[in-house]
Amino acid sequence: MQTIKLGRTGPAVGALGLGCMGMSPGVYGPADEAEGVATIHAAIDAGVTLIDTGDFYGMGHNEMLIARALEDVPRSGVVISVKFGALRDPAGAFGGNDGRPQAVKNFLAYTLRRLRTDYIDIYRPARVDPAVPIEDTIGAIADMVRTGYVRHIGLSEAGAQTIRRAHAVHPIADLQIEYSLMSRSIETTILPTTRQLGIAITAYGVLSRGLLSGRVPSPSTKGDIRVVRMPRFKEGNLEKNLRLVEALRQIGNEKGASPAQLAVAWVRSRGDDIVPVLGARRREQLKETLGALELKLDAADIARIDAAVSPKLTAGARYDAPQMAHLDSEAHV
Numbered sequence: 615m616q617t618i619k620l621g622r623t624g625p626a627v628g629a630l631g632l633g634c635m636g637m638s639p640g641v642y643g644p645a646d647e648a649e650g651v652a653t654i655h656a657a658i659d660a661g662v663t664l665i666d667t668g669d670f671y672g673m674g675h676n677e678m679l680i681a682r683a684l685e686d687v688p689r690s691g692v693v694i695s696v697k698f699g700a701l702r703d704p705a706g707a708f709g710g711n712d713g714r715p716q717a718v719k720n721f722l723a724y725t726l727r728r729l730r731t732d733y734i735d736i737y738r739p740a741r742v743d744p745a746v747p748i749e750d751t752i753g754a755i756a757d758m759v760r761t762g763y764v765r766h767i768g769l770s771e772a773g774a775q776t777i778r779r780a781h782a783v784h785p786i787a788d789l790q791i792e793y794s795l796m797s798r799s800i801e802t803t804i805l806p807t808t809r810q811l812g813i814a815i816t817a818y819g820v821l822s823r824g825l826l827s828g829r830v831p832s833p834s835t836k837g838d839i840r841v842v843r844m845p846r847f848k849e850g851n852l853e854k855n856l857r858l859v860e861a862l863r864q865i866g867n868e869k870g871a872s873p874a875q876l877a878v879a880w881v882r883s884r885g886d887d888i889v890p891v892l893g894a895r896r897r898e899q900l901k902e903t904l905g906a907l908e909l910k911l912d913a914a915d916i917a918r919i920d921a922a923v924s925p926k927l928t929a930g931a932r933y934d935a936p937q938m939a940h941l942d943s944e945a946h947v
């Protein structure tokens with residue numbers, strides 16, 4: 615697989631990354647842990663090196679699953695990206711974010727233990743904590759770079775101003791942010807800013823959480839955040855959005871590609887500084903999305919795809935209102 619260097623100072627990673635969030639139960643409904651581990655192995659075998667998690671995914675479960683999967687994998691063969699800072703209670707409810715320097719070091723200590731490793735390749739606040747200057751949060755991670763517990767610093771869902779302030783404290787390798795045919799708000803000011811500063815984009819939600827594959831969870835699925843609170847999956851919006859996916863499928867049929875493959879190839883076509891982080895949690899999904907690497911889109915294909923699926927045509931925002939309020943990226947586009 616082609617490799618891409620994350621930012622001016624970051625690590626080189628395979629052109630597609632793997633996000634493990636859905637491998638923990640309670641995110642996208644039930645999860646099959648053995649299949650998650652097998653998917654991580656299959657991804658590494660295919661040349662994927664960037665493995666993304668968050669300490670709050672399954673409240674530590676996701677990191678422990680990754681540790682299990684990486685037992686027999688040389689540590690230098692993978693680039694582990696960890697998000698921290700989201701606060702949860704024992705029932706799983708979210709209670710804001712904590713970016714205080716002492717909290718950063720505390721989160722990291724537990725993450726290192728759960729992942730059974732001596733260092734994290736890229737460490738990033740999951741959300742910008744509005745109560746703590748970003749300089750303080752990044753400064754604390756920079757201390758951890760100096761002591762060797764962290765190799766590189768990333769951001770997640772940060773807006774342009776925050777990116778500049780963070781980068782002034784320590785070079786930022788990548789910004790992890792939602793980017794897809796349906797969610798393109800980064801194009802206005804965030805992407806020009808990261809490009810000016812030499813920061814890569816690691817894009818999540820490339821399939822708009824599965825919607826762009828055309829396969830959606832049943833409304834009765836327990837513990838699936840898409841069913842519970844994602845606007846694009848709500849009755850009324852879902853039907854409209856699935857019609858867009860059908861238009862994408864028509865284009866794919868002519869090119870021998872699935873809608874999911876077109877969605878991944880479209881994000882890749884936006885620039886060599888963008889690495890899609892796939893949410894595949896089963897080997898068959900991984901195989902399908904890896905197929906997008908073979909797909910070349912020319913200007914005419916892109917124009918047809920843009921006419922079929924765009925934010926303007928999409929019904930519903932990418933998060934519900936309470937979650938949107940936590941997005942520095944949307945507050946300061």
Ligand SMILES: NC(=O)c1ccc[n+]([C@@H]2O[C@H](COP(=O)([O-])OP(=O)(O)OC[C@H]3O[C@@H](n4cnc5c(N)ncnc54)[C@H](OP(=O)(O)O)[C@@H]3O)[C@@H](O)[C@H]2O)c1
Nearest residue numbers: 633634635636818819820821822823824827893894899902
């Ligand atoms: N920084 C952030 O704020 C943030 C937020 C969210 C996620 N992330 C990271 O980004 C990763 C990907 O996020 P995402 O869940 O939004 O990704 P996504 O790729 O848009 O959606 C993944 C979901 O789509 C469904 N799907 C259907 N066909 C698929 C295929 N061929 N390949 C892959 N998935 C397919 C799967 O759900 P079913 O199995 O139910 O069909 C899968 O769980 C996460 O694992 C996490 O590491 C970061």
